[in-house]
Amino acid sequence: xxxxxxxSNGKEHMIKAITADIRYDGRKKDxxxxxxxxxGVSTTADGSAKITCGNTEIIVGVSLTLGTPYSDxxxxxxxxxxxxxxxxxxPTIESxxxxxxxxxxxxVIDRGIRESGAMDVKGLCIEPGVKVWxxxxxxxxxNHDGNLIDIGSLxxxxxxxxxxxxxxxxxxxxxxxxxxxxxxxxxxxxxxxxCKMGDQIFVDPTKEEExxxxxxxxxxxxxxxxxxxxxxxxxxxxxxxxxKIAFELAVAKSKEFRKxxx
Amino acid sequence: MAEKYTKxxxxxxxxxxxxxxxxxxxxxxxxxSAYFKIGDTIAYAAVYGPREVFPRFMQNPTxxxxxxxxxxxxxxxxGERNRPGPNRRAxxxxxxSEKALLxxxxxEKYPNTVIDVYIELPQxxxxxxxxxxxxxxxxxxxxxxxxxxxxxxxAVGMVGDTPVVDLSYHxxxxxxxMETVDIPIAMVPSTGxxxxxxxxxxxxxxxILKVIELAKDACVVIAETQRAALREKYAGExx
Numbered sequence: 001x002x003x004x005x006x007x008s009n010g011k012e013h014m015i016k017a018i019t020a021d022i023r024y025d026g027r028k029k030d031x032x033x034x035x036x037x038x039x040g041v042s043t044t045a046d047g048s049a050k051i052t053c054g055n056t057e058i059i060v061g062v063s064l065t066l067g068t069p070y071s072d073x074x075x076x077x078x079x080x081x082x083x084x085x086x087x088x089x090x091p092t093i094e095s096x097x098x099x100x101x102x103x104x105x106x107x108v109i110d111r112g113i114r115e116s117g118a119m120d121v122k123g124l125c126i127e128p129g130v131k132v133w134x135x136x137x138x139x140x141x142x143n144h145d146g147n148l149i150d151i152g153s154l155x156x157x158x159x160x161x162x163x164x165x166x167x168x169x170x171x172x173x174x175x176x177x178x179x180x181x182x183x184x185x186x187x188x189x190x191x192x193x194x195c196k197m198g199d200q201i202f203v204d205p206t207k208e209e210e211x212x213x214x215x216x217x218x219x220x221x222x223x224x225x226x227x228x229x230x231x232x233x234x235x236x237x238x239x240x241x242x243x244k245i246a247f248e249l250a251v252a253k254s255k256e257f258r259k260x261x262x
Numbered sequence: 263m264a265e266k267y268t269k270x271x272x273x274x275x276x277x278x279x280x281x282x283x284x285x286x287x288x289x290x291x292x293x294x295s296a297y298f299k300i301g302d303t304i305a306y307a308a309v310y311g312p313r314e315v316f317p318r319f320m321q322n323p324t325x326x327x328x329x330x331x332x333x334x335x336x337x338x339x340x341g342e343r344n345r346p347g348p349n350r351r352a353x354x355x356x357x358x359s360e361k362a363l364l365x366x367x368x369x370e371k372y373p374n375t376v377i378d379v380y381i382e383l384p385q386x387x388x389x390x391x392x393x394x395x396x397x398x399x400x401x402x403x404x405x406x407x408x409x410x411x412x413x414x415x416x417a418v419g420m421v422g423d424t425p426v427v428d429l430s431y432h433x434x435x436x437x438x439x440m441e442t443v444d445i446p447i448a449m450v451p452s453t454g455x456x457x458x459x460x461x462x463x464x465x466x467x468x469x470i471l472k473v474i475e476l477a478k479d480a481c482v483v484i485a486e487t488q489r490a491a492l493r494e495k496y497a498g499e500x501x
Contacts, residue, residue: 041385042337043302043385044302044339044340044387045337045385055290055291057289059335059384061336061338062337063336063337063342065343082346084346086380087378088306088382089289089291091291091310097347138337138346140335142382143292144291173341173342175341
């Protein structure tokens with residue numbers, strides 16, 4: 001029943017397997033799990049998608065709300081990504097207020113989309129200083145088998161591009177009537193989290209692998225190979241040589257993930 | 263006087279449920295799980311356990327604990343996004359859902375443990391607590407928890423003076439000159455025992471007893487879809 005305790009002793013064994021380039025699920029170090037994306041999984045959301053990557057399954061819902069813009073950016077709408085780690089997704093997740101893990105995932109997904117300038121925030125403005133669309137993206141894993149940042153980001157981008165703006169009637173949103181205007185993304189930032197365990201470097205970790213990581217680096221790559229956000233995690237560091245490998249891996253692998261976007 | 267409700271908004275018969283899709287074993291990490299869609303309401307349920315209880319002082323050496331948690335995803339309601347996380351409504355629904363499921367479980371078989379049931383709704387259109395209970399029941403069976411029977415659930419009620427089964431969101435708010443009575447019910451088909459019973463609206467006792475009978479027929483139909491979902495998952499394995 002308790003899978004966690006069996007794993008903690010197995011790190012050395014896991015590193016041996018990774019070194020031999022046969023990970024526990026049979027993948028090579030640079031091999032991503034196959035992805036599938038299903039759209040329209042929640043008709044109450046303004047846009048939605050369910051993304052499956054290996055055994056990780058995430059539901060993303062996008063909601064549009066009318067609100068007042070920030071005073072320093074009166075002609076821009078807003079974007080907020082929230083990841084909720086619910087106990088439905090894994091036996092070790094507990095109920096309660098957002099954990100630090102969930103907050104980090106939310107912020108890293110948010111940063112990739114925000115810093116790439118993907119969202120046309122000026123296009124969300126309805127009346128400068130008065131009314132803008134606020135875009136909320138809820139990223140909800142229902143089965144957690146690792147790599148939530150990368151898979152959640154891909155799911156978020158997929159759902160955003162299928163989001164239709166509701167009609168505005170007398171200054172109020174009519175959610176029953178959608179316009180044909182879809183949210184447009186000007187870029188497709190795709191993060192790749194490069195993982196380090198012992199002296200091994202690999203991508204797309206399972207939950208079991210994540211539990212034994214020494215360090216990770218999330219690199220969000222744009223379609224022109226530019227990089228738009230970084231987040232280093234884990235207790236160990238990366239050498240310059242390792243960073244070089246990490247960036248090369250991220251650029252190559254981001255192209256594979258981006259292909260799944262319709 | 264209320265307008266007569268003679269034809270349902272979606273064309274169903276008065277005693278007909280919305281279309282149902284039920285699947286068992288949809289969440290791989292869980293010990294048991296289910297997907298239950300009725301009309302435009304979708305519920306996922308996952309069961310973790312029987313497992314060790316934390317905090318440990320809650321352990322009961324004579325019987326196990328059932329914990330049910332009902333949650334609507336932020337984008338699952340009509341209209342604006344709702345703030346995620348538990349609110350008073352969700353907590354109350356978690357409580358009554360737990361009590362609805364308890365009568366079919368023999369928790370004395372699982373001393374010192376907890377059975378956690380998590381119900382998540384990505385999309386709702388009325389009847390979400392009933393969909394949650396129906397999903398949870400399949401998930402408990404999928405987890406191999408001993409059960410005396412399934413627990414199907416459905417909302418029945420009155421639209422105007424007309425008794426109806428499985429109210430849609432539109433029927434819950436039909437318009438100014440029509441009153442609605444909404445009665446979510448769960449029951450144990452083999453005994454006819456009612457294990458969830460709530461009501462919003464005003465009506466007389468005879469009408470309530472009458473629609474409860476309608477609910478029983480609908481629950482028998484729902485229980486069949488629940489068992490079919492389990493058969494579909496396990497039929498292949500016995501061969």
